[in-house]
Amino acid sequence: MATAEDRRALKRHPQERLRYSWLALTGFVLVLVLLAVALVQARQATLLRQVVQGGDDYVVLMVYQAETEQLRLRDQWQRAADDRVPLDADMLRLRYEIWVSRIELLRGADLQHLLSGADGDQRTLQQAMDFIQASDRALGPTPEVPLDRAFVRALLPQLEALTAPMHELSLGASHKVSEQLEARGIAVRQQSQLGLGLTAFLSVLTLAFAFIALRQVAQLRERRLVLEELATKLRVARREAEAASDAKSAFLANMSHEIRTPFHGLMGMLSLLRETGLTPRQIDYLRTATESADHLLALLNDILDMSQLESGRVTLAVAPVDLRALLRDVEALMRPQATAKPLALHIDAAPGVPERMLADATRLKQILFNLLSNAIKFTDHGAVVLDVRTRERENGEPCIEFAVTDTGVGMDEATLAQLFSRFVQGDSTRSRRHGGTGLGLEISRNLARLMGGDITVRSRPGEGSCFTFHMPLRTPPRTASEGAAPLLPIGLPASRPLHVLVAEDHPVNRQYMAALLENLGHHAHFTSNGQEAVEALCRRRYDVVLMDLHMPVLDGVSATRAIRALPDAARSTVPIVALTADAFAETRDRCLVAGMNDFLTKPVSVQKLATSLRRLFGSGTATPDDVPVPPDQAPAWASSHPVVDESAVAMALQAMSRDKLAAMVEAFLDHAPETVQRLRAAVRDAQPLDLRINAHAAKGAALNLGLAGLAATAEALHEGAAHLPAHEIARLVQRYEDLVPATRKAMCDLGVLLAAPQPAVTG
Amino acid sequence: MLAAAWPARALDAPTGPVVLTVGGRVRMPNQGDAAQFDMTMLAALPQTTFTTRTPWYAQPRRFTGPLLRDVLMAAGAQGQVIRLTALNDYRVDMPYDDAQRHDVIVARLMDDQPMAVRDKGPLFVIYPFDARPELRGAVYYSRSAWQLRKIDVL
Numbered sequence: 001m002a003t004a005e006d007r008r009a010l011k012r013h014p015q016e017r018l019r020y021s022w023l024a025l026t027g028f029v030l031v032l033v034l035l036a037v038a039l040v041q042a043r044q045a046t047l048l049r050q051v052v053q054g055g056d057d058y059v060v061l062m063v064y065q066a067e068t069e070q071l072r073l074r075d076q077w078q079r080a081a082d083d084r085v086p087l088d089a090d091m092l093r094l095r096y097e098i099w100v101s102r103i104e105l106l107r108g109a110d111l112q113h114l115l116s117g118a119d120g121d122q123r124t125l126q127q128a129m130d131f132i133q134a135s136d137r138a139l140g141p142t143p144e145v146p147l148d149r150a151f152v153r154a155l156l157p158q159l160e161a162l163t164a165p166m167h168e169l170s171l172g173a174s175h176k177v178s179e180q181l182e183a184r185g186i187a188v189r190q191q192s193q194l195g196l197g198l199t200a201f202l203s204v205l206t207l208a209f210a211f212i213a214l215r216q217v218a219q220l221r222e223r224r225l226v227l228e229e230l231a232t233k234l235r236v237a238r239r240e241a242e243a244a245s246d247a248k249s250a251f252l253a254n255m256s257h258e259i260r261t262p263f264h265g266l267m268g269m270l271s272l273l274r275e276t277g278l279t280p281r282q283i284d285y286l287r288t289a290t291e292s293a294d295h296l297l298a299l300l301n302d303i304l305d306m307s308q309l310e311s312g313r314v315t316l317a318v319a320p321v322d323l324r325a326l327l328r329d330v331e332a333l334m335r336p337q338a339t340a341k342p343l344a345l346h347i348d349a350a351p352g353v354p355e356r357m358l359a360d361a362t363r364l365k366q367i368l369f370n371l372l373s374n375a376i377k378f379t380d381h382g383a384v385v386l387d388v389r390t391r392e393r394e395n396g397e398p399c400i401e402f403a404v405t406d407t408g409v410g411m412d413e414a415t416l417a418q419l420f421s422r423f424v425q426g427d428s429t430r431s432r433r434h435g436g437t438g439l440g441l442e443i444s445r446n447l448a449r450l451m452g453g454d455i456t457v458r459s460r461p462g463e464g465s466c467f468t469f470h471m472p473l474r475t476p477p478r479t480a481s482e483g484a485a486p487l488l489p490i491g492l493p494a495s496r497p498l499h500v501l502v503a504e505d506h507p508v509n510r511q512y513m514a515a516l517l518e519n520l521g522h523h524a525h526f527t528s529n530g531q532e533a534v535e536a537l538c539r540r541r542y543d544v545v546l547m548d549l550h551m552p553v554l555d556g557v558s559a560t561r562a563i564r565a566l567p568d569a570a571r572s573t574v575p576i577v578a579l580t581a582d583a584f585a586e587t588r589d590r591c592l593v594a595g596m597n598d599f600l601t602k603p604v605s606v607q608k609l610a611t612s613l614r615r616l617f618g619s620g621t622a623t624p625d626d627v628p629v630p631p632d633q634a635p636a637w638a639s640s641h642p643v644v645d646e647s648a649v650a651m652a653l654q655a656m657s658r659d660k661l662a663a664m665v666e667a668f669l670d671h672a673p674e675t676v677q678r679l680r681a682a683v684r685d686a687q688p689l690d691l692r693i694n695a696h697a698a699k700g701a702a703l704n705l706g707l708a709g710l711a712a713t714a715e716a717l718h719e720g721a722a723h724l725p726a727h728e729i730a731r732l733v734q735r736y737e738d739l740v741p742a743t744r745k746a747m748c749d750l751g752v753l754l755a756a757p758q759p760a761v762t763g
Numbered sequence: 764m765l766a767a768a769w770p771a772r773a774l775d776a777p778t779g780p781v782v783l784t785v786g787g788r789v790r791m792p793n794q795g796d797a798a799q800f801d802m803t804m805l806a807a808l809p810q811t812t813f814t815t816r817t818p819w820y821a822q823p824r825r826f827t828g829p830l831l832r833d834v835l836m837a838a839g840a841q842g843q844v845i846r847l848t849a850l851n852d853y854r855v856d857m858p859y860d861d862a863q864r865h866d867v868i869v870a871r872l873m874d875d876q877p878m879a880v881r882d883k884g885p886l887f888v889i890y891p892f893d894a895r896p897e898l899r900g901a902v903y904y905s906r907s908a909w910q911l912r913k914i915d916v917l
Contacts, residue, residue, distance in 0.1 A: 065851065065853075068851075069851060094850065094880065097879065097880030097881045098850050098851050098880055098881075098910065100880075100881035101880055101881040101882065101883055101909075101910065102851075104881055104882070105819065105883075141879060
């Protein structure tokens with residue numbers, strides 16, 4: 001995703017290195033200059049010290065003082081030579097001594113450099129020394145001759161001769177010191193100029209250094225910005241990719257739904273076709289077609305499951321599960337497959353396995369079905385065994401294990417390695433024979449992981465396989481009723497008839513549900529929308545609510561949320577079962593997420609209702625044991641009538657007497673002109689919502705009564721209300737109207753309606 | 764405070780030639796307002812000896828003499844400024860504190876020999892230059908008066 005520019009930004013290493021070497025070079029020069037500055041400073045310090053130590057100007061003072069003392073001595077000497085004043089020997093000696101000390105000082109080693117320059121100076125000092133040597137004979141520490149006027153007079157000219165050279169010396173020293181001061185001044189000036197130059201250079205270097213550092217910082221910031229931009233782009237790209245993936249999943253899910261709906265129709269048609277007196281060859285073709293359709297449906301279901309697992313839309317409905325009943329269900333479903341092979345099927349639960357556990361029963365079954373049907377599929381002889389046992393995990397938590405062992409073909413390492421990958425089957429040649437989407441194991445493993453467990457496999461070629469599914473074992477707290485209690489504890493006496501609140505907007509559906517519930521021995525109470533249901537619940541307690549999803553005022557899902565939000569725990573926890581004409585998993589998920597406990601699709605059979613109630617209230621509740629289970633095949637009297645669904649009629653007839661059903665069908669059909677009128681009004685007034693509501697109500701009732709043609713037309717109206725062109729809708733309404741007499745005739749043909757010319761055959 | 768340290772007896776009068784006169788604020792004069800010392804009296808005070816380099820000699824020299832503060836104490840001289848005057852009327856002031864803070868001596872011997880006037884004698888004020896680096900400067904060199912003849916305490 002990175003653009004060329006971004007890549008350039010990240011690939012600047014050579015340039016970078018160059019910049020760093022520049023920086024290093026500048027730093028190096030900076031250090032050199034600093035050293036030079038230090039050197040200059042040191043030299044300046046030395047110069048200063050020379051000035052202090054040498055004290056050359058002090059020397060000038062000394063020479064001057066020597067001259068002064070020489071003049072004083074000359075005066076004293078002249079006075080001593082004068083006959084008119086008495087000779088003051090002590091004073092003369094003191095003056096002499098002081099002068100000598102001055103001369104000695106000038107001869108001192110430190111001063112030589114000032115005086116040695118000029119020959120004249122040396123000669124003067126020598127002249128002074130000569131005089132001292134001569135004078136010391138009388139004035140020195142060890143006098144050889146007495147100090148008298150003669151001695152003084154004799155030496156006076158020599159002393160006087162010293163006056164001019166001493167003056168010269170004084171002047172010379174003064175000049176010399178001036179010169180030296182000048183020279184030193186120049187040196188100091190040069191030094192300070194050098195220092196200034198160095199400081200200037202240093203400043204420039206420092207500025208350059210700072211500039212480079214600033215540029216570095218700026219470039220770093222720029223690079224950081226580029227990186228941030230890149231990161232943002234990547235984030236956006238990732239989000240887009242995720243959105244695309246989500247969209248794909250959603251598309252897949254939607255398409256699966258879309259395909260499934262007509263597919264059900266296709267399968268229904270295939271099953272109807274079977275009953276139309278076919279030749280054996282046709283029956284064979286039909287069987288193949290049905291098998292293909294079954295396979296295709298399984299594939300669709302798997303894809304739907306997979307896409308939902310991927311998009312994280314699968315939520316587990318964890319509830320107390322009667323494990324043994326669940327295993328019985330599994331066995332009942334698997335045994336026909338096993339015996340068809342023929343294979344032995346053993347399902348064995350170890351003694352320690354609890355009767356009840358917390359799990360999503362549907363998903364748990366799905367996994368077990370998958371593992372068992374795989375085992376059966378890939379095993380030709382021998383047995384398939386499901387062992388259920390509990391054990392402790394490494395972390396000490398209890399866990400339940402379902403091990404499916406077969407005596408089948410087994411798998412080699414390579415096959416095992418890619419077993420859980422998408423669309424991979426143990427053996428591609430076999431898979432063609434055995435069918436299957438290849439998604440089953442992946443789905444199962446994903447579900448297992450969703451449950452906090454996993455699926456592992458052990459297998460060797462020719463020695464069969466063992467798939468082990470384990471999940472954390474959590475047992476529900478014991479409740480008063482020992483049955484498979486639902487998620488919400490309801491301590492119902494075992495065989496008490498239930499008070500059932502039915503929220504259903506269509507009158508015919510209400511009648512239908514009343515008949516079903518009466519048949520099961522329960523008391524039915526009705527409300528016509530979600531709002532009324534919530535209000536009814538507030539007034540009194542019900543054992544269970546059967547909630548239609550599409551209702552005016554407040555729909556089923558919203559009503560469920562409202563009920564679950566009630567402050568009174570006894571009311572807010574009432575079990576709610578959804579009633580809906582859509583069989584979509586998403587609808588189901590939506591219901592369960594909203595807090596519903598179960599989900600029944602219309603047409604609602606007495607078995608379905610009884611099973612659901614048994615799930616919720618345990619076996620103590622009236623069960624369909626006392627209701628004959630409908631045969632797998634349609635009853636003999638059922639013949640192909642596209643306008644009516646014989647199996648639904650048969651189901652209805654199990655729930656209620658023929659008279660009652662006839663009365664309800666009559667009522668519905670009598671009501672139809674009014675429905676048509678309302679539909680037409682909605683079309684005329686361009687009220688798609690009204691159209692939808694009325695169509696939906698009609699559809700639900702028609703489905704329950706087995707009036708398939710009317711139901712299908714109503715559904716088409718319901719679906720198309722918002723987008724179909726007006727003439728199409730009008731045509732559909734017309735068709736609905738046209739179907740009413742046809743339906744009546746068909747119901748008569750089926751013997752449901754009394755006006756039937758033939759005697760009815762009751763199921 | 765210093766009073767306790769004063770010598771019990773007054774300063775004797777000099778018997779030999781006077782080599783040093785301490786004037787100014789002198790509490791124990793022995794001649795008019797001043798305290799006069801001959802060499803014997805200076806030699807009688809506690810003596811300090813050290814060897815130090817000086818600007819006046821190429822080699823380090825060994826000086827011996829009483830501490831300046833002992834000389835001042837002997838004269839009962841106390842003040843703010845010590846004015847030193849040499850035979851040639853060279854005059855320099857030093858803070859009174861210098862005599863207290865530094866072991867300044869009034870040297871009467873150099874290399875254990877008395878100093879002639881021609882050798883900057885007979886008395887030479889010497890700071891212990893080598894003992895403290897800060898003393899090695901023009902200020903202290905100028906305060907080291909040689910051919911010392913008079914001290915005035917102001």
